[in-house]
Amino acid sequence: KAGVTQTPRYLIKTRGQQVTLSCSPISGHRSVSWYQQTPGQGLQFLFEYFSETQRNKGNFPGRFSGRQFSNSRSEMNVSTLELGDSALYLCASSQGGRQHGYTFGSGTRLTVV
C-alpha cells in the first residue's frame, strides 16, 4: 500500500513569488492535513481538509491556502513568499477519525531566498 506522497521534495523560491505543493494521501484516506515544521517553532498545524471541505485552520496568515480534490489529493499554496516561510511542509492523511492518528508524507523542503 503506497504511503503519503508529496511533490516536489525540494523547492527554492524567491521572496514575493508563490508556490504550490502537492499531496496524494494513502488510498482510502479522506482527510488531509498540512503542517509546517521549523527548528524554532516545531510542527505547526496549517489546515485540514475532508471530502473537499476545509474542516479547520491553524493560526497562519491568509497567504497560506489549500484545497482538496474529489480524489482526496490536496494542494497547498503560499503566495507572496517571505524568508520566514522557509520550512519543511508536511502533509498527513487519515481515514477520518482523528483518534487513529495521521500518517505523514516525506515532506517538501521549501527554501525562500
Place this chain on the structure above:
Amino acid sequence: QKEVEQNSGPLSVPEGAIASLNCTYSDRGSQSFFWYRQYSGKSPELIMFIYSNGDKEDGRFTAQLNKASQYVSLLIRDSQPSDSATYLCAVTVGADGLTFGKGTHLIIQP
C-alpha cells in the same frame, strides 16, 4: 492557547535500559494523544496513540495517560541504538488539528 510541553533533552539512556519520555498538555478538553518518532531529516512516524486513562502497550513501547494530571508518557523497554531519534508528543482537541510539542531528543548509548 493549547500547549504541549516536552523536555527538549537530550535524554541519554544506556542500551537495554528503559527510556521514559514525558509530555504535559494545557487543554483539559484534549481527547486523543499521540507519540511520533522523527529521525533526523525524515518525517514523523506514528508509534502509538492513546485516548483512555491508563496504559497501552505495543511491543517494547508503552504509552501512559493521566488526564487528571494532564500528562502522557512513553516508555521504551530494552532500548536500542536505533531508537535514537526525536520523540514528538501530539494531542487533539475537538475539531482542531494535531498540536505538537517540540520534541525530546533521545540518545541510546551502546
